[in-house]
Amino acid sequence: xxxxxxxxxxxxxxxxxxVRYEDREDLRQDIILRxxxxxxxxxxxxxxxAMLRVASFVTMEHWRDLKRQPTISSLNDTIEDDDGNxxxxxxxxADDKALDLEAWVDARIWLRGCPRRLVxxxxxxxxxxxxxxxxxxxxxxxxxxxxxxxQKNLF
Numbered sequence: 001x002x003x004x005x006x007x008x009x010x011x012x013x014x015x016x017x018x019v020r021y022e023d024r025e026d027l028r029q030d031i032i033l034r035x036x037x038x039x040x041x042x043x044x045x046x047x048x049x050a051m052l053r054v055a056s057f058v059t060m061e062h063w064r065d066l067k068r069q070p071t072i073s074s075l076n077d078t079i080e081d082d083d084g085n086x087x088x089x090x091x092x093x094a095d096d097k098a099l100d101l102e103a104w105v106d107a108r109i110w111l112r113g114c115p116r117r118l119v120x121x122x123x124x125x126x127x128x129x130x131x132x133x134x135x136x137x138x139x140x141x142x143x144x145x146x147x148x149x150x151q152k153n154l155f
Contacts, residue, residue: 003036003039004039005036007051008035008036008039008051009028011031011055012028012031012032012035014055015055015056015058015059016028018059019059026062027058027059030058031055031058031059034054034058035051035054074089076088079092115142117138121135121138
């Protein structure tokens with residue numbers, strides 16, 4: 001049986017745009033070869049819908065194989081940081097014991113605008129000292145006020 005290579009190439013050309021640019025030629029060859037394999041097995045000629053279905057299946061198979069490939073990165077790989085310097089990936093791991101300067105500055109700014117009574121209550125709670133009834137009421141009132149602000153911002 002005579003294989004229709006031009007028709008297989010035309011169908012493969014129609015499907016190659018469905019994958020990444022660097023994989024297009026590989027997919028094109030895979031589709032042509034699969035169509036030729038199936039045509040050599042079958043006794044009658046392949047119809048156009050059958051060829052399109054085979055090409056669609058090969059494209060789907062390509063994406064499935066691509067998704068199943070593991071993406072493993074080494075901590076010894078070098079990457080480029082924001083300043084354009086080469087840094088090993090292991091050097092970018094956050095240190096749990098490091099001081100977060102931005103959060104510390106934000107907390108200090110927040111504490112400056114906070115009522116002094118509330119700061120004293122926070123210090124007492126941090127030191128583990130029990131709060132009296134007025135301090136509990138003050139803390140509860142401040143929390144309710146902040147909650148109302150945040151709920152207002154949601155709507």
